[in-house]
Amino acid sequence: MPVDLLSFARAVSDGEVRVIDLTQTLSQEFPTIVLPPELGQCARFRIEEVSRYDERGPAWYWNNISLGEHTGTHFDAPIHWISGKDLPNNAVDTIDVAKFIAPAVVIDCSKECAANPDFALTIPFVEQWEARYGKIEPGHWALLRTDWSKRNYPDYAGLRDDGAHTPGPEPAVVKWFVEQRDVHGFGTETIGTDFGQGHHFNPPYPAHFYMHGKGRFGLQCLTNLDLLPPKGTVIVAAPLKIKQGSGSPLRVLALVDGPRK
């Protein structure tokens, strides 16, 4: 059945289809993942002015930027994790581009997270959500709304003596997402898709391990998830086409039906 794309475009420009920006601004101050200092670190976002209508370039302003593949709001490809390293089409430049557009469900645990930074998403919690909003259909992004993006940076990073204390999924629910619900990928507002203390899980970092191990994707440092309905959002998330890239910062757009209520 032919799809009327022009009507879709008009709907977007008319506001009938709302476009919501789920992306944090790339800035120097935004926290990044911090690994033990003896390991390699993710580059921070840095910007150096090349010229600004001055002797370095009289009529133009431009910058050189430097950043890591996993800086700011970013996409994780399966090749990012050891469990996905041998899968076909597992890098950002080889993933089928059709996969960059996909529907999403938004699971809200913001109240629980407000009370407990070590909130872990479990299967029962999701089943409770499904009881209210219906079963999660295959091929959907599972986005975890924690309202973490509203916190100041120190609380957002949640770093203490023993590492980060930020919410995330238990191993079991990740496995379940993949095997029982065939999710497209997992998305969070926090730095990383995994539970802050996820290095103590078995396996460690299960969101990475299981998702990428099964060729699924990750999105992190998302914002504005509180503006999305539990179901019905379509996500456009196309990473940069980096040669054998493990991921990239990107603009994540949510398409939502109907004008603002």
Place this chain on the structure above:
Amino acid sequence: MTQDDRMASGAIRKSYDGIVACLPVTIPYRHYSTNSAHWWLGRALREIVTRARLRPKDIDGFAVSSFTVGPDTAVGLTQHFGLSPRWLDHIPFGGASGIVALRRAARAVQAGDADIVACVAGDTNHVDSFRKTLSTFSRFAQDAVYPYGSGGANASFALITKNYMNSYGARREDFAKLCIAQRDNALSIPHAMMKKKLTLDGYMSARPIADPIHLFDCVMPCAGAEALLVCREDTAKSLNLPGVRILSTIERHNAFPTDPMQVRGGWALDVDELWSMAGLKPKDVDFVETYDDYPVIVMMQLEDLGFCMKGEAPDFVRSHSFTNEGTFPQNTSGGQLSIGQAGAAGGFLGLVEAMRQLTAQQLGTQVPDAKTCLVSGFGMINYDRGLSSCAAILARAT
């Protein structure tokens, strides 16, 4: 061979018989000048050829003293002025320039290496040339003096003056006496930079420059030129130029290097030879032209040239009068302290004034019956002391 060895062995230096200095020339000084040193030196040369009724090519010997003629030296000036001398010397020895030039020129003429030697000294004074001269005066000045307050020669001689006062009891009033008398001698000199009578009160209350040196202890740098001719006595007669005979000369550089501070100049090393070569004693001369960059150096010259013992100059000053009609006529046209110091021309000032007094061509007041005199030169403060000293005993040529 030391002077003592020479004296003991009876060896006397060759006399200057048959050689005279004649034609004293002064180009009137100006405080600041936009003209180059070349211009000032050229004026003096022109005055020489005009008054001697010579042509420039008659001048076959040329000695130049100047600090501001760079990047030229004497060689460049030969082409600049159209001279073709067969004897040439560049003598940038500051206050010693005049007598050193006289010594060199006299021996050249005596040996037949030149017949008519023009000795010329002159410097210009641009508004900032004083600072430039200071900072690049010598390597030791650059490395070890200028960075210390940049007070120039004034600061260096202030230290020498302070030490002399501490050592020998000289007081500012004693220096004042010398300065006041010299100023009196200058009142009749038209081109003197300082035109007013100096009083003791004026001297004592003058602005401090570098303690204990105050304003009237310092010469005024200016632009100007001085010159003279050296030739055989018969040449001078044929040119109708009254001449002055040279009875003796001495010259010394870097004397007494182990003196912690300068309390004596090189004359003290060679003074006996100066008087014995002339066959005279200090009391025999009718007037003295000392090098007066600072009054303390005048005092040192009075001691080192034999007029009194070391340390006795303060008493000597207190017991003599130094105007042209006084008991010890000294710096008879006022010295540099009254006339001004036109750079290296300051080293000629005393010599030229002595020649005028001895040949009755003085510009100001006459020293009565002036037959013989002593002229002294000093200068070239390289680090912490004046390195060069010289003197000549001159006599009217009969």
Place this chain on the structure above:
Amino acid sequence: MTTPLVRPKRKNPLKRTRLPLGPQGVRSRTAHGLTAAAAEGRFVLQVCLDCNTVIYPPRDACPSCLSARLPFRDVDRSGTLVAETTVQTSTDPYFRERTPWRVGTVKLDVGPVVVAHLHGDAVEGGRVRLDFKLDRSGSAVAIALPEKDTENMADDPHLREMTCDPKFRRVLITDGRNAVGQAMAKAFSDAGAAIVFVGLADGWKPFPGLDVIRKIERVEIVPLDVTDTESVTEQAEQNGARIDIIVNTAEHVRAGGVVDRHGLTVAREEMDIRYLGLMRLAQAFGPVLRSRGADGVNSAAAFVNLLSVHALMNWPAYGSHSATEAACLSAAQCMRAELRPGGVKVLNMFFGPLETEWFQTVPPPKVMPAVLANAVIRALKQGVEDAFVGDVAEDIRQRLAVNPKALEREMTS
């Protein structure tokens, strides 16, 4: 008696800032032997190898025997102040606005006569100690100090022109996150700095020393990330005009060589934090520091670099780090020339391994952060340019002076 310095009043914002001037710094090449000594706080004169005459002013032939073998040697600095004068007027603009200025003639016990600046407590006829210090032109000058230390000696105006005393000055410690930065903040507070700005990056990353820093008197914590041009620029815009001394404590130490390293991300970090960080600080703070070199009692005075001594000779175990430090050293030399017109000194502190976590496996001797901090204070008070802190640094300095190639081999034995 030296009048003690009084903490300056707040600057009148409507008054023009006095621009820096310097005395003439031209010296003969030989005379710069004194500059080399003054840069490290040593007192040397030429001593003729053939006849032992001690010589001043510096020259190229012995005035006693004409030998050309005239090395600079440490000599006794005692002497007598024979005569003094106070310069009341000068043709040099620097001294002209600083008269009256005392200078004098010192007869050294070892022989030569030295024209020197005079400390206010040096008395004519009395005994003095001579010191060679770097004046505002960056060249060495002699200053006669009283024989024994006197009260408030450092506050003497002549002496203060040649030193970078932290008293009443405002300092920026660029990174308080590490042990050295924390020790530095304490040392400057103890030395009487009026304000100790402590820069911290990444406020979202906690670290153990934060409470320690907060408790130090007169500390003000400011956001500063030397890897972020915007952050450095902003800090300079806000506080640059009231910072007189900068101590760059941002560090990045990792073991690893050039061949024996896997990947370049650590090298990038090293260069970004150390070399480019220095460049950011230089570009943001340099101009305002340079313009404030004559701005009263709390004028801009110094930029302090903390450099591994291996900037001078690579230590292959920390080879990439050494190379980065070498880059910083060269940059510091450039900064020294660029800041000199403002009379602002660039101090390079060289030290071997520190007693900090990234040198954990290195055997002693190592330098404690507090020792380094105190050495910085001392170096600023002395007005030296290059200081070697600790046994390893001093050892390397000596070996370099004798045989750099042997030292190069010894760095891997």
